[in-house]
Amino acid sequence: MSVHAKGQNQWQAYLELVRPPNLVTAVADIFAGFSAAGLTNVKALPWLVIATIGLYGGGVVFNDVFDRKVDLTERPERPLPSGRATIKNAVLLGVSLLAVGISAAFFASLTSGFVAVSIAACAILYDAWGKHQPILAPLNMGACRGFNLLLGVSAVPALVGDLWYLMLVPVAYIAAITAVSRGEVHGGQRATGLLALFLLGAVIFGLLLLTRSARFELINVLPFLAIFIGRVIPPFWNAYLNPEPDQIQNAVKAGVLSLIVLDATIAAGFAGVLYGVMVLSLLFVATRIARLFAVT
Numbered sequence: 001m002s003v004h005a006k007g008q009n010q011w012q013a014y015l016e017l018v019r020p021p022n023l024v025t026a027v028a029d030i031f032a033g034f035s036a037a038g039l040t041n042v043k044a045l046p047w048l049v050i051a052t053i054g055l056y057g058g059g060v061v062f063n064d065v066f067d068r069k070v071d072l073t074e075r076p077e078r079p080l081p082s083g084r085a086t087i088k089n090a091v092l093l094g095v096s097l098l099a100v101g102i103s104a105a106f107f108a109s110l111t112s113g114f115v116a117v118s119i120a121a122c123a124i125l126y127d128a129w130g131k132h133q134p135i136l137a138p139l140n141m142g143a144c145r146g147f148n149l150l151l152g153v154s155a156v157p158a159l160v161g162d163l164w165y166l167m168l169v170p171v172a173y174i175a176a177i178t179a180v181s182r183g184e185v186h187g188g189q190r191a192t193g194l195l196a197l198f199l200l201g202a203v204i205f206g207l208l209l210l211t212r213s214a215r216f217e218l219i220n221v222l223p224f225l226a227i228f229i230g231r232v233i234p235p236f237w238n239a240y241l242n243p244e245p246d247q248i249q250n251a252v253k254a255g256v257l258s259l260i261v262l263d264a265t266i267a268a269g270f271a272g273v274l275y276g277v278m279v280l281s282l283l284f285v286a287t288r289i290a291r292l293f294a295v296t
């Protein structure tokens with residue numbers, strides 16, 4: 001192998017660690033939260049986008065760092081167990097990304113910075129301990145995405161306290177994905193699949209409940225909600241009926257990428273159909289990148 005090819009392979013290994021398709025879903029969270037903040041204080045938006053990329057990237061890097069021993073058996077093709085990336089460099093990358101994420105958030109506002117610290121804390125807690133707790137794991141991971149939505153809201157710091165309840169939607173949704181993902185390698189249980197479907201129902205109900213607010217327009221939400229339901233219910237239903245690893249992996253992949261559709265639904269409700277379409281267009285980007293890099 002040439003020096004150039006070896007270097008390229010190493011770069012690809014570290015890119016795999018940060019899950020590039022998932023980074024796009026994190027950016028979608030920011031745009032959704034920004035819509036709830038009224039699309040104001042645009043100067044904060046670039047800092048918040050940089051922040052979420054750093055925070056999410058750092059979080060998933062540490063996920064693989066803490067899982068490296070398990071992955072030797074269950075997922076030997078991943079960068080760390082395969083030896084394509086080193087633990088030392090992975091830790092350095094993870095710390096650097098989290099530091100960039102938190103710093104960028106503080107450039108947006110003091111409130112944004114504290115929200116970013118909460119995201120980083122939740123991510124490390126999940127990676128190191130939370131993921132191994134049957135009940136806590138889905139809620140812990142859900143909190144990461146819930147705070148990420150609030151990071152977008154924090155473009156207008158005063159609204160974070162008023163709109164805190166918005167984080168409950170991604171909390172329930174990510175809890176559904178996390179619950180069903182526990183069977184990715186060895187297969188799952190139908191009871192877990194049923195719980196995931198129940199949580200998806202709670203998400204849909206929550207989105208409809210938001211339309212009781214004068215600022216959240218039902219007519220704008222319905223097309224996006226239909227797309228969301230069409231994308232997530234069938235694979236989750238299949239994973240419930242047949243909880244084998246391939247069905248569960250399909251459900252997890254569909255669930256993660258459909259975070260963008262969920263965010264587009266929220267964005268359309270608060271800021272109109274055109275803004276929702278703009279957020280939804282990120283799904284095309286994430287799907288294309290997902291052909292090159294793993295989502296889970």
